[in-house]
Amino acid sequence: MNVMTVDGYHAKIAYDEELDxxxxxxxxxxGGADFYGKNPKELRMEFKRSLKxxxxxxxxxxxxxxxxxxxxxxLRIPPELHEKLAIVAQAQGKSLNALAQEVLQARVAL
Numbered sequence: 001m002n003v004m005t006v007d008g009y010h011a012k013i014a015y016d017e018e019l020d021x022x023x024x025x026x027x028x029x030x031g032g033a034d035f036y037g038k039n040p041k042e043l044r045m046e047f048k049r050s051l052k053x054x055x056x057x058x059x060x061x062x063x064x065x066x067x068x069x070x071x072x073x074x075l076r077i078p079p080e081l082h083e084k085l086a087i088v089a090q091a092q093g094k095s096l097n098a099l100a101q102e103v104l105q106a107r108v109a110l
Contacts, residue, residue: 003027004040006047011035013043026051030058030067075100 002013004024011024019036022043026033035050037043058065077085089099 004044004047006044006051009051011047024050026054028067029054030064 004011004013009026010028011026013022013024015021016023016036021036021038022040024035024037024043024047026035026047031054033050033054035043035046037046055065057063085099086096089096092099094102
């Protein structure tokens, strides 16, 4: 995963062939903020600059910079997988929610 982190904020990095530059998009914000750079050093510098501007604008407007997450989301899976997960959870003496949290937590590495 092409993710860059600055001051606890994360950005997805991709190459923009048309501009011949790397583009970063800061994730988890209440608005949009992106930045460009030729190499990792320049990209990190522009990330910091873009983040600073975004945070200043949020402060001026009284806006919370980070998106709010409720901790809930719906997940649609095939019934067969649902059954297998429920059986594994029961066998381990856990709720389906607890098992899903463990599996998801093991998958993310931010």
